[in-house]
Amino acid sequence: MDAASKDRLLLQEFEALPLRADTPAWVEPELIVPVPQAPAFLCRLAELDIGLLTGVEVLERQPDQTPLMIGQYTFTQDRTLCLSAALDFVKRQSTDHCLLFSYHVLDDVPRGVRINLLRNKPPYDAQVADDGQVDLRDITDVKPVLDLIWFHTRLLHVTTDGGALDLTDTPGRFEQLEQATRWITDRQTRTPGVRFQVRGVLEPYTSPLPRKRWLLPVLR
Incomplete structure (x- = not known):
């Protein structure tokens, strides 16, 4: 499966942050994941072989529903262990918050x-x-x-x-x-x-x- 197909599947299954009107066409929407859905999201990354996580931002929704970043975490583990580290991090977060993961989506390697x-x-x-x-x-x-x-x-x-x-x-x-x-x-x-x-x-x-x-x- 190529990277574009993996991205499309994630966009179908999880909520994306709305893009501003002046956003260039080549910019991909970012996925905002409520903490209760984060384990399922990480499992989906594993199924699609997207394991190279680099970090996560913790977001709090404001009254107008815009997200405000209140914390962030960088993953420094070996790439094969990032998903495990991410799940440990998720378990420590408030269920009222949302998460924005940073990761690389790559084509399957022949x-x-x-x-x-x-x-x-x-x-x-x-x-x-x-x-x-x-x-x-x-x-x-x-x-x-x-x-x-x-x-x-x-x-x-x-x-x-x-x-x-x-x-x-x-x-x-x-x-x-x-x-x-x-x-x-x-x-x-x-x-x-x-x-x-x-x-x-x-x-x-x-x-x-x-x-x-x-x-x-x-x-x-």
């Missing part, structure tokens, strides 16, 4: 482009076969695994010299990430400095999100 992007991530030395199989070697933490999830990679297994985690029967990329995070963290606690190998396979970009499981585990 499989060939994702392969090239992974191959050209210097810190990870990712090996990506033409059939979509992805191998990461000698990683020291879970951050590279987050990147694989972002690129729509289904994890198959994680290994070290002392053991292996088989994920072939675990449905859903997000469930796989939760298991991999726990397993890697446990191994790091037992053996500081341990290195991991990860294998996965690129999925179609339309691979569905697990129902009610659209958030990534927050790494502490």
Whole structure:
């Protein structure tokens, strides 16, 4: 799906701020989201693969219904964790307020482009076969695994010299990430400095999100 189609869907489903009469035609309307609707809005961003949030403004409606900004927050987390951070922020807001999220809407990334992007991530030395199989070697933490999830990679297994985690029967990329995070963290606690190998396979970009499981585990 291209970015314009994603924008149109959001405009159909959520309220947009009215544009002034002198607004240039190329300016896209901004979506104002009441706090009670914000979790559904963030879930929709996840379904449309719009995960690169940069900030949010908290708005209060005046008697004439114009919005007044009363606070703002900037997201500094890894892009795969911004939705989780945004939901935590939303839960702390008054239900009488509205929110204006800042985010980037991008076209879906074709499989060939994702392969090239992974191959050209210097810190990870990712090996990506033409059939979509992805191998990461000698990683020291879970951050590279987050990147694989972002690129729509289904994890198959994680290994070290002392053991292996088989994920072939675990449905859903997000469930796989939760298991991999726990397993890697446990191994790091037992053996500081341990290195991991990860294998996965690129999925179609339309691979569905697990129902009610659209958030990534927050790494502490």
